[in-house]
Amino acid sequence: xxxxxxxxxxxxxxxxxxxxxxxxxxxxxxxxxxxxxxxxxxxxxxxxxxxxxxxxxxxxxxxxxxxxxxxxxxxxxxxxxxxxxxxxxxxxxxxxxxxxxxxxxxxxxxxxxxxxxxxxxxxxxxxxxxxxxxxxxxxxxxxxxxxxxxxxxxxxxxxxxxxxxxxxxxxxxxxxxxxxxxxxxxxxxxxxxxxxxxxxxxxxxxxxxxxxxxxxxxxxxxxxxxxxxxxxxxxxxxxxxxxxxxxxxxxxxxxxxxxxxxxxxxxxxxxxxxxxxxxxxxxxxxxxxxxxxxxxxxxxxxxxxxxxxxxxxxx
Amino acid sequence: xxxxxxxxxxxxxxxxxxxxxxxxxxxxxxxxxxxxxxxxxxxxxxxxxxxxxxxxxxxxxxxxxxxxxxxxxxxxxxxxxxxxxxxxxxxxxxxxxxxxxxxxxxxxxxxxxxxxxxxxxxxxxxxxxxxxxxxxxxxxxx
Numbered sequence: 001x002x003x004x005x006x007x008x009x010x011x012x013x014x015x016x017x018x019x020x021x022x023x024x025x026x027x028x029x030x031x032x033x034x035x036x037x038x039x040x041x042x043x044x045x046x047x048x049x050x051x052x053x054x055x056x057x058x059x060x061x062x063x064x065x066x067x068x069x070x071x072x073x074x075x076x077x078x079x080x081x082x083x084x085x086x087x088x089x090x091x092x093x094x095x096x097x098x099x100x101x102x103x104x105x106x107x108x109x110x111x112x113x114x115x116x117x118x119x120x121x122x123x124x125x126x127x128x129x130x131x132x133x134x135x136x137x138x139x140x141x142x143x144x145x146x147x148x149x150x151x152x153x154x155x156x157x158x159x160x161x162x163x164x165x166x167x168x169x170x171x172x173x174x175x176x177x178x179x180x181x182x183x184x185x186x187x188x189x190x191x192x193x194x195x196x197x198x199x200x201x202x203x204x205x206x207x208x209x210x211x212x213x214x215x216x217x218x219x220x221x222x223x224x225x226x227x228x229x230x231x232x233x234x235x236x237x238x239x240x241x242x243x244x245x246x247x248x249x250x251x252x253x254x255x256x257x258x259x260x261x262x263x264x265x266x267x268x269x270x271x272x273x274x275x276x277x278x279x280x281x282x283x284x285x286x287x288x289x290x291x292x293x294x295x296x297x298x299x300x301x302x303x304x305x306x307x308x309x310x311x312x313x314x315x
Numbered sequence: 316x317x318x319x320x321x322x323x324x325x326x327x328x329x330x331x332x333x334x335x336x337x338x339x340x341x342x343x344x345x346x347x348x349x350x351x352x353x354x355x356x357x358x359x360x361x362x363x364x365x366x367x368x369x370x371x372x373x374x375x376x377x378x379x380x381x382x383x384x385x386x387x388x389x390x391x392x393x394x395x396x397x398x399x400x401x402x403x404x405x406x407x408x409x410x411x412x413x414x415x416x417x418x419x420x421x422x423x424x425x426x427x428x429x430x431x432x433x434x435x436x437x438x439x440x441x442x443x444x445x446x447x448x449x450x451x452x453x454x455x456x457x
Contacts, residue, residue, distance in 0.1 A: 102425070104423060104428060106448020
């Protein structure tokens, strides 16, 4: 039995096999509608996240499975002081697989250590969000046709942005990647991403404050929101929240085949007039997320792809 | 200069970063050593680093956890003294995992609220220790 807690829990080869399966589902979703009949997914959401929870639930329902769970900590036994370890022991009796979102970093890992069913990290505080990473990779590959030799710009909150950290770690395993890190000084990518991920893998990167200067050279622009919930200090949030706004005018500086990604929800960092531009890929991401999560659930449950008769890889 | 007698049987923990000896004393729980004599010397002159701290322990050290020294500072040396002579001199190895030796101080970490949750740190390839739950690096300030 395996879990998905960290974006690097799967090797690059395993991740690519998962992407292949997600692509097959994307192309013919009805072929997968009975794959997980009589299987149950528990969605354990200790903080509200309608988007991710519904994506997981849609994925399981699309596979013919069932879902149960709670949408925020207020309706769980956490309010009575139950530990994560105890909760997952109980949920293991009710479901075949669990997706957990928790405001505390490392909570899904804690759950996995006590679980009898596969645990998927659906986001733990500002730490990690591996299914977002997989759907980001899927979207990049579908847009560009490859996952190597790309220049990827990350823009906005690179300090607390867990999707950024996870994606950088994962893409660092691909060949000939370059990163452009665009952020205000206060929201620079943490030093450890440079010293433990980029430098050891000899990945070229530049740090810049200017989105406009970076845009002409990018294959992918990954925008992020400055998240209020990650700040202890309201003043810092207010000062930094409008650091970067991608408008249609700025997008004119970018290559015609660049793709704009965003983990969503956005607030005002991408203006509405960008939505109709063919480079806007962020709603595709949400759609790809369902297919990716279908592929992940199938693989962690050891369910065979009806198209190939095989599981993506053994868990 | 302050003079502390040489010891007959025990250990000398040398090359401790100046100012961190007292924290190390508590980390190793030397106050619980019982009958052993312990001397903590702070800001001793050092040719290599200018100044350093030293801890000398006379007596039974078999129950001491020297593992903690590896993560505090791999430059520390441990000299075992037997019958007044140097028996061996070693540098502490960095343990791969530290369980409940140090605590994660990240208020966003699950260890901050989960009852019965061990504080576990793992050694990274870069020689740093990170909490296995939140991956926050532990910075030693004993």
